[in-house]
Amino acid sequence: MPEDQHTGPSDEELRTLDAHWRAANYLSAGQIYLLGNPLLTEPLRPEHVKPRLLGHWGTSPGLNLVYTHLNRVIRARDLDALCIWGPGHGGPSILANTWLEGTYGEIYPDVGRDAAGMARLFRQFSFPGGVPSHVAPEVPGSIHEGGELGYSLAHAYGAAFDNPGLLVACVIGDGEAETGPLAGSWHSNKFLDPVHDGAVLPILHLNGYKIANPTVLARLPEPELEELLRGYGHDPITVSGDDPATVHRAMATAMDTALDRIAQAQRAAREDGVTERVRWPVIVLRTPKGWTGPAEVDGKPVENTWRSHQVPLPGVRENPEHLRQLEAWLKSYRPGELFDADGRPVDEVLACVPEGDRRLGATPHANGGLLLRELPLPDLDEFAVPVDKPGTTLHEPTRVLGDLLARVMKDTETRRDFRLVGPDETASNRLDAVFDASGKAWQERTLPVDEHLDRHGRVLEILSEHLCQGWLEGYLLTGRHGLFSCYEAFVHIVDSMVNQHIKWLRTSRELTWRAPIASLNYLLTSHVWRQDHNGFSHQDPGFVDHVLNKSPGVVRVYLPPDANTLLSVADHVLRSRDYVNVIVAGKQPCYDWLTMDAARAHCARGAGVWDWAGTENGGEPDVVLACAGDVPTQEVLAAAQLLRRHLPQLAFRVVNVVDIARLMPREEHPHGMPDFEYDGLFTTDKPVIFAYHGYPWLIHRLAYRRTGHQNLHVRGYKESGTTTTPFDMVVRNDLDRYRLVMDVIDRVPGLAVRAAAVRQRMADARTRHHEWIREHGTDMPEVAEWSWNP
Numbered sequence: 001m002p003e004d005q006h007t008g009p010s011d012e013e014l015r016t017l018d019a020h021w022r023a024a025n026y027l028s029a030g031q032i033y034l035l036g037n038p039l040l041t042e043p044l045r046p047e048h049v050k051p052r053l054l055g056h057w058g059t060s061p062g063l064n065l066v067y068t069h070l071n072r073v074i075r076a077r078d079l080d081a082l083c084i085w086g087p088g089h090g091g092p093s094i095l096a097n098t099w100l101e102g103t104y105g106e107i108y109p110d111v112g113r114d115a116a117g118m119a120r121l122f123r124q125f126s127f128p129g130g131v132p133s134h135v136a137p138e139v140p141g142s143i144h145e146g147g148e149l150g151y152s153l154a155h156a157y158g159a160a161f162d163n164p165g166l167l168v169a170c171v172i173g174d175g176e177a178e179t180g181p182l183a184g185s186w187h188s189n190k191f192l193d194p195v196h197d198g199a200v201l202p203i204l205h206l207n208g209y210k211i212a213n214p215t216v217l218a219r220l221p222e223p224e225l226e227e228l229l230r231g232y233g234h235d236p237i238t239v240s241g242d243d244p245a246t247v248h249r250a251m252a253t254a255m256d257t258a259l260d261r262i263a264q265a266q267r268a269a270r271e272d273g274v275t276e277r278v279r280w281p282v283i284v285l286r287t288p289k290g291w292t293g294p295a296e297v298d299g300k301p302v303e304n305t306w307r308s309h310q311v312p313l314p315g316v317r318e319n320p321e322h323l324r325q326l327e328a329w330l331k332s333y334r335p336g337e338l339f340d341a342d343g344r345p346v347d348e349v350l351a352c353v354p355e356g357d358r359r360l361g362a363t364p365h366a367n368g369g370l371l372l373r374e375l376p377l378p379d380l381d382e383f384a385v386p387v388d389k390p391g392t393t394l395h396e397p398t399r400v401l402g403d404l405l406a407r408v409m410k411d412t413e414t415r416r417d418f419r420l421v422g423p424d425e426t427a428s429n430r431l432d433a434v435f436d437a438s439g440k441a442w443q444e445r446t447l448p449v450d451e452h453l454d455r456h457g458r459v460l461e462i463l464s465e466h467l468c469q470g471w472l473e474g475y476l477l478t479g480r481h482g483l484f485s486c487y488e489a490f491v492h493i494v495d496s497m498v499n500q501h502i503k504w505l506r507t508s509r510e511l512t513w514r515a516p517i518a519s520l521n522y523l524l525t526s527h528v529w530r531q532d533h534n535g536f537s538h539q540d541p542g543f544v545d546h547v548l549n550k551s552p553g554v555v556r557v558y559l560p561p562d563a564n565t566l567l568s569v570a571d572h573v574l575r576s577r578d579y580v581n582v583i584v585a586g587k588q589p590c591y592d593w594l595t596m597d598a599a600r601a602h603c604a605r606g607a608g609v610w611d612w613a614g615t616e617n618g619g620e621p622d623v624v625l626a627c628a629g630d631v632p633t634q635e636v637l638a639a640a641q642l643l644r645r646h647l648p649q650l651a652f653r654v655v656n657v658v659d660i661a662r663l664m665p666r667e668e669h670p671h672g673m674p675d676f677e678y679d680g681l682f683t684t685d686k687p688v689i690f691a692y693h694g695y696p697w698l699i700h701r702l703a704y705r706r707t708g709h710q711n712l713h714v715r716g717y718k719e720s721g722t723t724t725t726p727f728d729m730v731v732r733n734d735l736d737r738y739r740l741v742m743d744v745i746d747r748v749p750g751l752a753v754r755a756a757a758v759r760q761r762m763a764d765a766r767t768r769h770h771e772w773i774r775e776h777g778t779d780m781p782e783v784a785e786w787s788w789n790p
Contacts, residue, residue: 016351024064027096031125054126056089063093086152087173103361115343141361150179158474166198174215181466194269207289209306240286369515371479384596391788402433409437516577535723541694564599606659613654621653629693638737687747
């Protein structure tokens, strides 16, 4: 980013800035109100106004001011810039500005820069068949959904990581600033490397009010607010006022000052080797809410109050006085000076607008798939564990995966487009091999006892799942790759964030101009069945349920049963585009079941028969033992071994499911099996005993339309947990091998009588287990030392 000392705008520049700002304000208000007569070429009549007035005016003038002044500095300094628009429902402003700069009409040719295009711009806003009221995927230049608040600053830092030439401006609304994720996001500056990363310029927009209440930061005394921001490690630059000429000059000066400081800090780090953490600038912009709108409506103050938040004049069609006020308000921007007779912006309005990809609406960083490169993934055979015989050797699956991720990190060292994020759990989740290739990003001071901290590191750890999610989303949306590793129970913290990302992906897929981006990949480990020392608080497998409620075209869930299947699944998801992939895999020692070739084939099927484990011998099974997840797979195999020993005449089939969506009908999910395939695998009339990693009712929900659903009996986690032995967890939840054998006996016709003694032995084993752990504190030898030996 070039360094350039500026003396401030000339009077001529200020005139063009004000013209652009007035044009954006006019277009913003027009979108909220007008159905016709876009240039006010005739007196405004009720039929020119939309029957339903939807939108948010209050934040629009401030956003327009920021957009206008970003245009100026981008053009003057030839900056590569992106802006994240945090205030919710700021859609009118960003639509107005992208229309002014021409990018909107280039993407949507029927909304060109003329009177007809302006009319369509106005009509489509918050109108059936049109566009949402907030910044959404349909808006060029955006990577941030404006409907849910709290994530803008995290997205901004994610976009800046490994983008050394990029300026990421981020407008933070004062309502948004009250959220927990945003409050935590201020600490992102401790992870921003001035050498390899771009710069983030936060712009805290204080207009005083939310929907109906004042905002906290806007009411803080100025010195206290500045102390707060300085405590976060920023140097604040304040712009305030309600006189447009004064604010324009102050804002231009603030922008120049901030960018000069950013350029100086980057030069010091990149050329002079300065390692002290940068105190990055932040602009505090105080302007009235609903600025330049109606000052008073029906005898009540509106401008600079919460009443201007949405639609300042609500009854325009029915109230002649409101109609008169609306016409006066719109004409106050002097549209005849801003647009020619054909509705095109005049040269003065466009004087500050950059050209080509430098326009904020045209930056390829906001359409990250255009910049995305294939991730260099090595041959999985280099990392595969040898499996001479199923179920006799043990590996920690995530540790094996860690070796693969370390290679990926090493092979992207120069191009820097892969990051691993997680809440202080990389080593805990057995992925610490990555530290051989890259340390943990850290710009604060270090102590001799610290390990793996690195000013230039690409592993991001902070004890905030919100920040991990926001950083990674921003990173992916700007054309890079990554993986989010998290304890299974606590990934729920980002439930709402992943909702928004899934909605973004679903919508963006329908936009031909948005190129596919790398998938958002979760690795959920330290899972429900192995919380030996953390206990009940760390036991919750429900994120899978949450995700599978979402758009089936976007979400994928995988439960690899061993190390080699985890490698195969990881390779697949890291190559994928436009998905949210959830992998659930254990970090504790786990039996190896499949060779690498067999794992590839099994993962490609998503679900399949393990013929080496069953006893059907080409005939029809009496019962199907199904499993999904590493611990359930082990218990099913242990149950299969008991059935072989105690009921040798029983014909049973073992089915393992890796891709959980395979259970759904093809009509409900792209990965779902056709009915004939499902029926062939699970049968239509035989009992199916299904051991599942999570809450059992999910399996019923996914398979409820299948022919044999009435024969399906699912065992899984049923919210019974504590700090206990690994096997006691499965016993407590009736997922253990002995319980599964009892289920077989209970459900296969005729076995209840013929195998009564076997069932009794299984029940006795469960009783012995309870007595044993209370005496010894460990699992019984027959469990702890078990291996597959049919």
